[in-house]
Amino acid sequence: MKKVVSVFLSFAMIFGLAACGSGNSETTAAPTTAAETTAASETTAATKDTTAAAEGTTAAAGDVDYSQLKIGFVHISDPSDKGYTYNHNLGTEKMAKELGLDADTQIINKFNIKEDAECGTALRELVDAGCNIIFATSFGFENYVLEVAKEYPDVQFCHATGYQAATSGLSNVHNYFGEIHQARYLSGIAAGLKTSTNKLGYVAAMATPEVISGYDAFYLGAKSVNPDVTMEVMYTNSWNDPTKEAQVAKALIDDGCDVIGQHCDSTAAASTAEQNGVFHVGYNSDMREAAPKASLTSAIWDWSIYLEYAVTCVAKGEAIDVDWSKGLKDGVCDISPLNESIVADGTKDAIDAAREKLLTTDWDVFTGPLNDNEGNVAVPDGETFKEPASAPSFNFILEGITVKE
Incomplete structure (x- = not known):
């Protein structure tokens, strides 16, 4: 058996992120290309056709009730990049379909948010809109996530590619990535x-x-x-x-x-x-x-795997892992x-x-x-x-x- 060594470099060195784009300050509420708009419409139609979701229960998830949840996302670019945000948004759409969510009423996207005070504003707007859980998908958002999470301890904040959740002292902040x-x-x-x-x-x-x-x-x-x-x-x-x-x-x-x-x-x-x-x-x-x-x-x-996990934890009233990372075995990366x-x-x-x-x-x-x-x-x-x-x-x-x- 090989000797497995976990090497943890200093947090000062860990400042990379998972291919986030440097978007502009415009906030858009929906995908901008025809293909993305079609995909979003198909997802919305699928979720609206889910009788259980409409009635306040979700057949896709058994007896777990997702109907009262509202989910927010803060992205540095928008799906037109055809890369990082595009793929993260595909994960959102897949998650909504799998859990029987109504994408029109239960999901709020903030696209093209800068890695500065604009992020803090976007996060607070999502809280004010009633979001129970908020995903921030760019590394440079983390300090703003920590700041806003401290103000709103009843809202769960999940940050992609970061590293500070474990040392933040905040039980409502979580980091996620993949292998x-x-x-x-x-x-x-x-x-x-x-x-x-x-x-x-x-x-x-x-x-x-x-x-x-x-x-x-x-x-x-x-x-x-x-x-x-x-x-x-x-x-x-x-x-x-x-x-x-x-x-x-x-x-x-x-x-x-x-x-x-x-x-x-x-x-x-x-x-x-x-x-x-x-x-x-x-x-x-x-x-x-x-x-x-x-x-x-x-x-x-396939970001939907983490999104489904975290949203389900909130629906069940269970704790979300502070640090989460999966790879090929779980279908997160391929x-x-x-x-x-x-x-x-x-x-x-x-x-x-x-x-x-x-x-x-x-x-x-x-x-x-x-x-x-x-x-x-x-x-x-x-x-x-x-x-x-x-x-x-x-x-x-x-x-x-x-x-x-």
């Missing part, structure tokens, strides 16, 4: 098998632990099937800047990278890869529609369907084998020996770094990865 590094590892296998130049490129938002651990995992997946592969990383210094993402992707392509990965919100890297005749691996959502000739697969989330027309031969078999290993053994992605790109030991041989719940903290840039200016 996305496992999905990124699987998606990296597709990249490692597809590259002809043995040089991958990665469009990264910020130099934070969540982003670094993400591209480390992606690279390790590629290297597991292609020992000769290397990777170049460039930062956009923004969570959602399609213009900059396209520019960075093009710079990596011009430098010889023929498969582009990403940790940023938009589909600009995917489109740029297709326009330049190379390939792409996405994040948050299935990006085959944006780049059908380039997108191999994407690392994706990859989107492979683009069978362009993935390399053997990709499915290689990913299936890695998935089986993750699901059935104690092995995980950050298993040593691993060195950083300066020759220092990151994880000793025979040991495994286990990410703590809620906020990733693996902050080593691994050997084989070069960060470009």
Whole structure:
């Protein structure tokens, strides 16, 4: 049995987030694209047709009564990003359908909220609107969540990608995330098998632990099937800047990278890869529609699993976990369907084998020996770094990865 080591870096280092976009201050109440509006309408129709919900009970959840709940969300961008907020909102819609909620009357979304005092205002507006539980989905919202939660102890606040709930002293604050590094590892296998130049490129938002651990995992997946592969990383210094993402992707392509990965919100890297005749691996959502000739697969989330869990806890009057994180085994993280027309031969078999290993053994992605790109030991041989719940903290840039200016 391998020795499993839990490595907890200082909270000062843990300031990454799960690919949140830097939206504007406009607050919108519904998805903005036709496809999203249709999806929202279909969800609303489905929930309205749920007789139990209309009568104050929910057949989908047995004898649990959700009818008196009101649920609020604060997002940094809106579903038009086709990335992080888009996918989180899909989780909201799925949760509403599964629990028999009326999306028109029981769910309030605050889209395009900045990571400043505007967040505090949005949170208080949701409380004033009668929300029993509020989800804040961007890392930079956490301090405002703590501030408002202290004012309203009877309202539950759930914050994605944060780390302060356990030390806040507040029983109504909770952090949630998932083991996305496992999905990124699987998606990296597709990249490692597809590259002809043995040089991958990665469009990264910020130099934070969540982003670094993400591209480390992606690279390790590629290297597991292609020992000769290397990777170049460039930062956009923004969570959602399609213009900059396209520019960075093009710079990596011009430098010889023929498969582009990403940790940023938009589909600009995917489109740029297709326009330049190379390939792409996405994040948050299935990006085959944006780049059908380039997108191999994407690392994706199913946020509905946590949302259903937390909302059900409130409905039952039960405590929500202070820190919550699940992975492949629970369906929280995975990859989107492979683009069978362009993935390399053997990709499915290689990913299936890695998935089986993750699901059935104690092995995980950050298993040593691993060195950083300066020759220092990151994880000793025979040991495994286990990410703590809620906020990733693996902050080593691994050997084989070069960060470009």
